[in-house]
């Protein structure tokens with residue numbers, strides 16, 4: 325509970341407000357009109373008066389009606405966690421795409437709360453001579469917002485198509501997407517893997533809103549395409565999840581998701597659960613997931629932690645971005661995954677096909693080579709797409725084998 329409020333306080337800080345005080349209540353059955361009980365509303369009003377607060381933020385979701393009622397009672401602006409998150413997103417969106425997505429989420433959030441927002445507006449303007457909006461005005465506004473929502477959705481579909489085209493044109497290689505709770509270290513991992521120090525890492529919530537993709541070297545000639553995206557958090561507004569679909573499309577097309585977990589966080593288990601729920605909401609629950617426990621340098625007993633976690637998540641990878649070799653385990657795990665996707669295959673090239681022979685060394689890993697009068701026999705690991713192309717071009721495929729000798733036939 326306190327921890328949820330600590331997290332809310334960090335969100336509020338990120339949004340640029342200062343926390344003056346906190347109030348909690350164990351709500352047995354939420355009050356339909358105000359969420360918290362009558363007595364608690366009075367207590368809250370007194371606290372607002374005593375501290376001179378200009379804003380009250382609820383960790384739990386408020387219905388449009390509850391928000392309006394509370395504002396009337398407290399006479400200050402009232403927000404819920406979702407609105408704070410939306411606010412942060414709106415100030416942090418950089419790319420055209422992120423801006424479209426945030427605006428869509430904001431309008432979807434605004435629509436059922438329009439009347440209340442109008443009240444704000446008239447209060448801010450002093451309210452002198454300004455009547456509240458008439459029903460016709462509200463209806464006009466609603467219609468305009470709906471039109472804008474449709475327009476934004478259309479734009480985002482264009483963005484999605486554009487991304488698809490880019491994806492289709494890329495050289496095929498293992499692709500992985502970093503997902504995880506905000507602040508777990510996703511961007512740090514991409515920075516460490518790619519060696520690109522301009523990637524933004526911050527001890528803040530939601531430093532990253534834009535999808536960023538980098539091709540990284542895994543060692544032994546293996547490479548992967550790694551994508552960093554927006555982090556998840558408890559009670560991420562549904563509108564936001566829905567409107568970030570285009571960005572998260574990258575994750576859908578990835579061969580594998582890397583679920584980055586802050587192992588040093590006291591509630592890492594709850595955070596993992598939140599991430600899994602968001603993945604479910606996005607329809608990504610069936611993607612292969614590799615759990616990556618990061619910030620291992622912060623643990624008092626990393627060996628014990630590793631043992632416990634491997635029992636629950638076999639194959640889990642332990643990392644730290646604070647040491648130069650802290651991502652070696654992750655690189656190795658990704659290489660292994662890539663090898664699984666490329667079973668060793670024996671090919672036979674005619675002796676005259678020197679050009680293709682050179683291409684094979686470039687495209688894949690040549691594990692063994694036997695030259696004979698019949699041609700070059702090669703045991704290679706190749707991306708499935710390249711293998712398919714070779715077959716199509718008439719290259720003789722002798723078979724798939726892990727054993728040393730080429731299958732005779």
Ligand SMILES: Nc1nc2c(ncn2[C@@H]2O[C@H](COP(=O)(O)OP(=O)(O)O)[C@@H](O)[C@H]2O)c(=O)[nH]1
Nearest residue numbers: 506507508509510511512525526527619644645
């Ligand atoms: N101690 C420690 N801190 C880390 C590690 N990885 C990232 N951090 C810090 O955690 C914070 C969030 O990192 P960031 O990569 O921006 O997280 P993201 O929100 O998941 O992208 C930053 O202050 C990082 O310096 C790690 O392995 N160990």
Ligand SMILES: [Mg+2]
Nearest residue numbers: 510511531532
């Ligand atoms: Mg980040």
